[in-house]
Amino acid sequence: MNRMQHYSPKTLTEYHEIYSELRSKDIIIFAGGTDVMVGRYELPQDAIIIDISGIAExxxxxxxxxxxxxGSSTTLNEILNSYQIQNNIPILIKAIKTMASEQIRNRATIGGNIGNASPAGDTITPLIVLGAEIEIFSPESNQHRIISIDELFCGPCATTLKKGEIITKIIIPLLLDNTIIYYFRKIGQRNAMTITKASLSAIAKLSEGKIEWIRLAPGSVSPVVKRMSKTEEFIKGKELTPHVINQAKEIISQEISPITDIRSTKVFRMLITQNLLENCLKKIQFGPKF
Ligand SMILES: Cc1cc2nc3c(=O)[nH]c(=O)nc-3n(C[C@H](O)[C@H](O)[C@H](O)COP(=O)(O)OP(=O)(O)OC[C@H]3O[C@@H](n4cnc5c(N)ncnc54)[C@H](O)[C@@H]3O)c2cc1C
Known part of the structure; x- marks a missing residue:
């Protein structure tokens, strides 16, 4: 890592200029570095590090x-302390509170969590159910474009970003309805400093005892985080009876494709995703104290 060249642009224009000179090289985008540093020994020796954490935009x-x-360089702790996010996007606060430690959250950025594209990335499942959009800057065209977050991921730790493209902003549409219910829960090895074995983000609206609509995104149980459209469709318009909950658990088990890896097994991930769904639906039906 020491022998690597690095650059620290302060504006997107500067980033564009640096990129234009270096476009033929291996470029590593570095924000907080909490993922990049973990994998530093695998980086090519002649890679160029571009630290984007000082870019004002x-x-x-x-x-x-x-x-x-x-802004993509906003740290996880800045988001946790934001009055705007606390008041408007409680599901993101819930998710970030479970992430890493105080020290890591002081460096780790939301753009880095998304850019890392891990199916276990804890800001990703809430952003999927929130219907977030991602603003991207291309140093080739010197222009921005906006895509839906669903279009960003194309495999475990892989994105559709082209070389040099960086996430500049995360755009979250507000759900201006204070009856909407938000759910986030993560299961890991322990309660703090733990990477997700499986998680679930959900947003739902209950109306006269029935689910008017629901959005579900489990984490760490498929190559990319995605909405559970069949389960959502099945639950829509129904009262959450034990029979309906059991059927929904069966449907979600067919929508996910968990694997066994160093953190957990396929069978355990399947079981806890079903249990998280049951816990989520009971909280929606009977209130947060359930
Ligand atoms: C001890 C420890 C505990 C952790 N716990 C958790 C946890 O509980 N949950 C969790 O989800 N993660 C966890 N992480 C992983 C990591 O902290 C997060 O993913 C973090 O948000 C990454 O942000 P960063 O700014 O440090 O990213 P970096 O390491 O700088 O970058 C990560 C990746 O994203 C790319 N990237 C960064 N910024 C951008 C951008 N703006 N546009 C495009 N690509 C970009 C980089 O090129 C790199 O590939 C943990 C890490 C450690 C070391």
Whole structure:
């Protein structure tokens, strides 16, 4: 790592200029570095590190009309301490509270968690159910584009970003309805400093005892995080009786494709995803104290 060249642009224009000179090299984008440093020995020796954490345009949290814009270099602790996020996006607060430690959250960025594209990335499942959009800067065209977060991931730890492209903002549409219920729960080896074995993010609206709509995104149980459209469709319009909950658990088990790895087994992940769904649906039906 010591022998690697590194650059620290302060603006996107500077990033564009640096990239234009180095485009033929192996470029590693570095934000907080909490994932990059873990894999540093696997990086090519002649890789060029571009530290984007000083780029002013990538910072800050802003509410404009019915959307929240989070700069990609915003750290997890800055998000946790944001009044805007606490008031408007409680599911993101719930998820980030389970992540890493105080020290890691002071460096780790939301853009890095998304850019790492792990199926276990804990900000990803809430952003999927929130219907977030991702603003991307291309140093080739010197322009921005916006895509839905669903279009960003194409495999475990793989994105559809082209070489040099960086995430600049995360755009979250606000759900202006205070009856909406948010759920996030993560199962790991222990309660703190733990990577997800399986998790579930959900947003739902209950109306006259029935589910008007629900969005579900489990973590760490498929190559990319995605919505559970068949389970959502099945639950929609129904009262959450024990029979309905059992059927929903059966359907979600057919929508996920967990694997066995160093953190957990396929069977355990399947079982806890079903149990998380049951826990989520009971909380929606009977209230948060359930
Ligand atoms: C001890 C420890 C505990 C952890 N616990 C958790 C946890 O509980 N949950 C969890 O989800 N993660 C966890 N992590 C992983 C990591 O901290 C997070 O993924 C973090 O959000 C990464 O952010 P970063 O800024 O450090 O990313 P970096 O390490 O700088 O980058 C990560 C990846 O994203 C790319 N990247 C960074 N910024 C951008 C951008 N703006 N646009 C495009 N690509 C970009 C980089 O090139 C790299 O591939 C943990 C890590 C450690 C070391």
């Amino acid at each position: 990538l910072e800050g949290i802003e509410k404009k009309e019915d959307k929240i814009f989070i």
